[in-house]
Amino acid sequence: MNFEYFYSLILLGLAGFIALAMGIKKDNKKIEALFTFIILIIAFILILFKSSGYNIYFLDFTDFNTYWALIFIVSAMVIILPSMHDIKDKHDVFYALLLFTVLSMVIAAYTFNLIVLFVSFEGVSIITYILSAYNRTKRNLEGSLKYFVISTIGTSFNILGISLFYFSTRTFNLLAVTKLYSSHGLLLALVFIIIGFGFKIAIFPMHQWAIDTYDGSPNSVSGFLSTGSKLVAYMILLKFLYLGFVPDYNYVFYFFAILSILTMTYGNIAALSQDNVKRILAYSSISQAGYMILVFAMIGYSYYNVALVSRTTFLRFSIAIAMFYSLTYIFMKAGPFIAMSLVRKDKIMIDDFTGLSRKSKWTAFSLAVMLLSLAGIPITGGFLAKYFLFFTLIIGNLWWLAVIAILNSVISVFYYFRIILYSFWKPGDNDFDLSPEIKYSVIIMALITIALGFAFTLYTYLIGIAII
Amino acid sequence: MILLEFLIAFLIVTIISFFTGKYAKYFSLISVFVLTVVFLIYSFSVFGSYTGGIISESNIVLSSFTANNISVRINFSLGLTGFTDALVLMALIVTIFALLIGEKSNDDTFFGLLTSVGFGLVGLFMVRNFLFFYIFWEVVLVPMFFVIGKYGSYNKDKISIKFFIYTHVGSLFLLLSIFTLSTYYFLKTGLFTFQISDLMNLAFQESLPKFALYFSFFGFLLAFLIKLPTFPLHEWLPNAHYTAPYSGSILLSGGLLSMGGYGLLGILYPVAGLFPLALVYFLIALGLISVVYFAFTSMFQKNLKRMIAYSSAGEMAFVTIAFGTSLLSTGYVRTFDLAGGMYQTIAHAFVTSLAFSSLYFIYKRTHTIQVYGLGGLYRETPVASSFFLAALLASLGLPTLAGFIGEFSVTIASYQSLGLLTLLIIFGLIVTAAYFIWAAQRSLFGFYNEALGKLKDLNKAEFLILFLMLVSSIFIGIYPTLIFRILTLYASHLGGLI
Secondary structure: OOHHHHHHHHHHHHHHHHHHHHOOOOOOHHHHHHHHHHHHHHHHHHHHHOOOOEEEOOEEEOHHHHHHHHHHHHHHHOOHHHHHHHOOOOHHHHHHHHHHHHHHHHHHHHEOEHHHHHHHHHHHHHHHHHHHOOOOOHHHHHHHHHHHHHHHHHHHHHHHHHHHHHHHHOOOEHHHOOOOOOHHHHHHHHHHHHHHHHHHHOOHHHOHHHHHHHHHOOHHHHHHHHHHHHHHHHHHHHHHHHHHOOOOOOHHHHHHHHHHHHHHHHHHHHHHOOOEHHHHHHHHHHHHHHHHOHHHHHHHHHOOOOOOOOHHHHHHHHHHHHHHHHHHHHHHHHHHHHHHHHEOOOOOEHHHHOOHHHHOHHHHHHHHHHHHHHHOOOOOHHHHHHHHHHHHHHHOOOHHHHHHHHHHHHHHHHHHHHHHHHHHOOOOOOOEOOOHHHHHHHHHHHHHHHHHOOOHHHHHHHHHHOOO | OHHHHHHHHHHHHHHHHHHOHHHHHHHHHHHHHHHHHHHHHHHHHHHOOOOOOOEEEEEEEEEEEEEOOEEEEEEEEEEEOHHHHHHHHHHHHHHHHHHHHOOOOOOHHHHHHHHHHHHHHHHHHHEOEHHHHHHHHHHOHHHHHHHHHHHOOOOHHHHHHHHHHHHHHHHHHHHHHHHHHHHHHHHHHOEEOOEHHHHOOHHHHHOOOHHHHHHHHHHHHHHHHHHOOOHHHOOHHHHHHHHOOHHHHHHHHHHHHHHHHHHHHHHHHHHHHHOOHHHHHHHHHHHHHHHHHHHHHHHOOOEHHHHHHHHHHHHHHHHHHHHHHHHHOOHHHHHHHHHHHHHHHHHHHHHHHHHHHHHHHHHHHHOOOEOOOOOOHHHHOHHHHHHHHHHHHHHOOOOOOHHHHHHHHHHHHHHHHHHHHHHHHHHHHHHHHHHHHHHHHHHOOOOOOHHHOOOOOOOHHHHHHHHHHHHHHHHHHHOOHHHHHHHHHHHHHHOOOO
C-alpha cells in the first residue's frame, strides 16, 4: 500500500480534531483560521504533487479526480477569511467542521464507488446543516430546517436510486459497469439519483429550499453552500452519467436539455423581480446551475453520435467545460455572497448598496467584476467558461440550445447590472461594514476571477485530462 | 512585436489613469498623445511602402494542446491592414478629443473609463484572433456603460442598461458565428483555432454547408449592423447619445460606430463574395432606407444632440451602401466604393467629434440644446457658433471638409450598380442639408433669445480644442491621399486587384 497518496486525507482528518482541541481553553479565531488555512494549503500541495496513477480499494488517484479534489479544497479555502467576520462564536467547532467537510469532499472526489460517494456526500450534507444554522438566529434556523427536511428527502431518493443501480448492474463501482441486467431498473435508478442529487444542485423543480437557505444562512456559509457543497453533487452526477449510465434511451438528452432550459429561465426570470440581493444571488445560482447541467445534456447527447465531431472529442470538450466552469463558479459565486457582509443587516435589499463606490471604490469595483463574470462579460473567468460552454454546444451541433442559453445570458445581464448600478451611481448613502476580512477577501476573489479570464492554458489542459 | 509593446504600454497607461487623482486629465491626455505620436511615426515608417494585405503580424501561441486527433490552439496575434492602421489612428485621435472635452475634470475614474474605451478600440482594430476580437468587442462596452450610466444625465439607469443589453445581444450572436466557423474549421483540418485569417478565408468558407454559412453570416451581420447602426436596429443609439456626457458621445459615435464599419469592411468583406444576391440587395436596401430615414428623423428632432446622433447614424449608412454595392461591381469601381466606405468610417469620427464638442461649448453657456430654446446665438458667441456651423456643414458633406470624400466616392461608385436608385442617396443628402441649414438658422441666426442673457464667447483653451478638431477635419478633407492611398491599396487587395 502506497501511503503517500493518503497523506492529505490523514492530514485533513487529524487537523479537524486538532482544530477542535484548540478551542478548549480559549476560542481564538485568528489562530484557528490561520491553522485551518495552512492545513488546507498543505493538503492542496500534497494533492497537487501526488496526483495520479494509483488505485486502492475504492479510491482512484487520477488527474480527473485530483482536479475535483483541488476544487473542493479551494472552495473551503475562500470562505475562511470572511467566516472570521460572519461567525459569531465557537470558531473552533466551525473550522473543525469545515475541515471534516473538506475531508468528505476529497474522498468523494477520489472515488467512483457509489456507496462511498453517497456516504461522503452525506458527510458534506450533515455538516452543512449545522453550518447553515451556525449563528442560531431565527433566520438561520428556519433556513437550516428547510434545508434539512428537503435534503433528507433527497437522501432517501439517493439510497433508492443506488440500490436500483446495483439491482440492474450488480456493482457499485461506476468503472466496473460492464453488463446491464435490467435496463428499466437503470432508468429508474437514473431518475431517482437525478432527483436525489438534483435537490442539492437546486435544479428547477427541486430548487425552492435553496432560496430560503441561502438567504437565511450566514453569508460565508451561503457562499460555501452554493459552491462547494453544490459542486460535490454536481461532480457525483457527472461521474454517474458519464460512467455508470449506459443508456439505450435517447430521451435522456431531451430530459436534461428541457431541465436546464427550465432551470436557467426560471432562475433568471425570478431574479428579475427580486429586490432582496441575497435572493437575487440565490436565483442566479439556480440559473447558473442551468448552464452547468447543460453538460449532462451534452453527455446524453453524445450517445446519439450526431455531433459534428467524434463522440470522444465531444465528450472531452463537454467534461472539460464542466471542470472549468466549476472552478470559476467558486470565485464568482462565493465572492458576491461574501460581499453581502458589507451591509450591516440581515435582510439585504438592493438599495442598501447605494453609495458603496463612494465609501470604497475598489470593493465596489470587485463586486462589479464578479457580477460581470456571472453575466459572462469578457476578461473574467465567467466569460471564458461561458465562451467554451457555448463553443461546446456548437461543436455538438446544438445551435438551438446555444441560442436559448445565450438569450438567457442576455436576460441575466439585467439583474446583475442592477446591483452594479445601485452600488455605483444611485443617489443615497449607507453605512458599510468595511472590515478588512470582508474587503480583502472580496478584492482577492475579484482578482482571481480576472486571472481566470486568461486561463486558456488551464482549459486546454483540462481537455487533456477530461476523459477518465 | 512593436504592436504588442504598443498595446501593453496603452494598457499600463489605462490602468494608471484610474489612480491619478486630480491630474487625471493631464496624465491621460499627455500619455495618449505620446502614444499617438509613436503610432504615427510607426505607421509612416511601415505604411510608406504599403502594398495591400496584412502586415506586421506578431503571433504568440498562448496555449496549445495536441492529443488524440484533437489540436487546440489559442493565439494572441496582432496585425494591421491599411484600413485598421487608419482606424487605430482615428481611435487614438478620437480618444484625445474625448479627453480634451472631458467634462468631469476632477474625477480620475471618468478619465480612466474614457481611456479604457480608447484602449479597447485600439486593441479591437489590432487583433487578428477572434477570441480576442470578441474580448475587445465587449471590453469597449463595459466602460461605455459606466460612462453613460454614472456620468449621464436624463434617465441614465434605464438607458445605460438598454444600451448594454441591445448591443450585447448582437455580440452574443457574433460569438455563435465564430464558434460555427471554428467548429467547421476543425472538421476540415483537425485544429481548433480562432485565427481570423484562417476562419475568414474564402476557400474555407466555400466548403461550408449552407446552414452553417448562413448562420455565421447572420450572427456577424446582426452584431455589425447593430453597432453601425442600420435602420431597424438603431433604437439604442439616440437615447444613449442623449444621456451620455459629451466626451462619451464623441467616443460613442467616433469609436463604437466605427466598430460596425470595421466589422463589415474589415472582417466580413473577405468572405462577402459568398453572400446570396438577395442578401446583398437587402443590405443595400437597408442602407438606402437608413440614409433617408435618419435624414427625416433628425429633421424632426427638437434636441440638437439627438439631431446630430441621428445624422451620424445616417452618415454611417454610407458604409452599408458601400458594402453592398461594391459586391455588385467589379474592378476599379469596386475598389473606389470600398475605399469610400472605409474613408467614411474614419471621416465620420472627426466630423461628429467636432459637432459634439462645439455643441458642448454652446451647452455650457446656454444650458439648453433645444432648437427652440436657442436662437440668434451668433450675436453673442460668434466663434462658437461658427465652429458649430462648420461641423454641420462637414456633416452634410461640404467639399473641403472630411465628410465629402467618403460620401462622394460611395455615391459615384454606387451609381454603377444602383443606377437611378442613387437618387435616393442624393435625396437623403438634400434632406440632410435642408435640416442642417434649418437648424442652423433657428439656433444660430435669427432673433436672439434674450432669456439666455449675456453670454461669453469661447476662451483660448476652448478655441484651441475646436480649432484642432476643425483643422484635422479640413486636413483630411483637402488632403485625403494620406489615408485614401492605403485604403485604396487595401481595398484593391480585398477586391482581388492586387
